[in-house]
Amino acid sequence: MTDWSERIGATTDGEARVTFDTPAPARQALDGTVVTPLVHLGILEVAGSDAERFLQGQTSAQMSLADGDFAPLTCFCATKGRMLANAQVLRVAPECYWLLMEQSLLEPLKAHLEKFAVFYKTEMRLRDDLAAIGLIGHDAPALLEARLDVEPPHIWHQHQHGDQLVVRHPGPRPRLIALMPIADLEDSWQALTQQATPVGNAVWCLQDIQAGLGWLSASQQDSYLPQMINWEALGGISFKKGCYTGQEVVARAHFRGQVKKRLVRLTLEGNDVPTVGSELLDAEGKRQGEVFAAERDAYDQVELLAVLTTKEVTEPLTVDGVRCQRQRLPYPLERLDPEELATHKG
Incomplete structure (x- = not known):
């Protein structure tokens, strides 16, 4: 840097x-x-x-x-x-x-x-x-x-x-x-x-x-x-x-x-920011993904992106023993061709 x-x-x-x-x-x-x-x-x-x-x-x-x-x-x-x-x-x-x-x-x-x-x-x-x-x-x-x-x-x-x-x-x-x-x-x-x-x-x-x-x-x-x-x-x-x-x-x-894994949005119930690569565990303690990025938001809540299996998992998910809640992505999980995006001015 x-x-x-x-x-x-x-x-x-x-x-x-x-x-x-x-x-x-x-x-x-x-x-x-x-x-x-x-x-x-x-x-x-x-x-x-x-x-x-x-x-x-x-x-x-x-x-x-x-x-x-x-x-x-x-x-x-x-x-x-x-x-x-x-x-x-x-x-x-x-x-x-x-x-x-x-x-x-x-x-x-x-x-x-x-x-x-x-x-x-x-x-x-x-x-x-x-x-x-x-x-x-x-x-x-x-x-x-x-x-x-x-x-x-x-x-x-x-x-x-x-x-x-x-x-x-x-x-x-x-x-x-x-x-x-x-x-x-x-x-x-x-x-x-x-x-x-x-x-x-x-x-x-x-x-x-x-x-x-x-x-x-x-x-x-x-x-x-x-x-x-x-x-x-x-x-x-x-x-x-x-x-x-x-x-x-x-x-x-x-x-x-x-594609067996996808990027998902999550929030943590705690306020300690996990490190990148921290394991995402299901309710049975099995690893289902890992933290990709994490930051604290305006309400002192931790928001993160995680790469998570696309298989159905037993919830709740946890990171470092702290429960997660899923959040919506602001875009659909479907192919968007850049050839189409190039002409979009909205």
């Missing part, structure tokens, strides 16, 4: 987390507009005359859809179909793409892709000169436009203005990510905080959970098929494109209905 957040007064709070002296930060996101440094995210740039062709053979996205407007979700898989990383693809120039993803996976994914990149006219680099700022709230789109002079895009779309690029993510409140040079960070932060309250990035991660959106971290590499985190239900897999690494396994699991 880079230390650019120190420039705007953030305090490091464990791995890939920062905080401010703002009381009840999750509550602030319910009642108003907040701004947060997304230090847990980063950019891997892939550029060159063969960049699109290279990525087409490695990623689940149909690269022609990444047109500078639509910014599709994608994932990179090992040969057995397990995910090495998931990301959002941003086209920033005719021969240049940014992969927005978890910071901890930037180096591992770059090392993996370099094994194939030698056969293409393409180069990769970590864009540690960029900062990612998140805005959450009903007034966030208007604030972004007023303070940074950037037009807010639609969900899973992007808008570029000079050196700044903005993408929009789903969630219980409007959510936007502004990517900008670190050199511009302090001026932009000062402009935004005139009307938005600074909060730690755990608030953003909580809203990812509430959106049913799971981002892999380094400890989860090579553990899940894309469908196990509902990636096809979010438009993150094109089943209409040609081959890519792991494609045969991913397609077979889809068309033969062989």
Whole structure:
């Protein structure tokens, strides 16, 4: 993790987390507009005359859809179909793409892709000169436009203005990510905080959970098929494109209905946040899944995403001896083709 957040007064709070002296930060996101440094995210740039062709053979996205407007979700898989990383693809120039993803996976994914990149006219680099700022709230789109002079895009779309690029993510409140040079960070932060309250990035991660959106971290590499985190239900897999690494396994699991685990939303009855990978046990004490992500919400309740078996289980489910309650996902568990999503502006 880079230390650019120190420039705007953030305090490091464990791995890939920062905080401010703002009381009840999750509550602030319910009642108003907040701004947060997304230090847990980063950019891997892939550029060159063969960049699109290279990525087409490695990623689940149909690269022609990444047109500078639509910014599709994608994932990179090992040969057995397990995910090495998931990301959002941003086209920033005719021969240049940014992969927005978890910071901890930037180096591992770059090392993996370099094994194939030698056969293409393409180069990769970590864009540690960029900062990612998140805005959450009903007034966030208007604030972004007023303070940074950037037009807010639609969900899973992007808008570029000079050196700044903005993408929009789903969630219980409007959510936007502004990517900008670190050199511009302090001026932009000062402009935004005139009307938005600074909060730690755990608030953003909580809203990812509430959106049913799971981002892999380094400890989860090579553990899940894309469908196990509902990636096809979010438009993150094109089943209409040609081959890519792991494609045969991913397609077979889809068309033969062989997905045995799914991402689910849960709340805990206790308020201790479990660690990622904690076992999810049924009423008989048998392991049925594991925690994928967990954060404390505005009511001091723990919300989490878990990868859980699709088989019927004996409930209640527990994590570390604490009972869980199932919550609804905000999307149907059915295939959403990115080719359809690309034209959706709602």
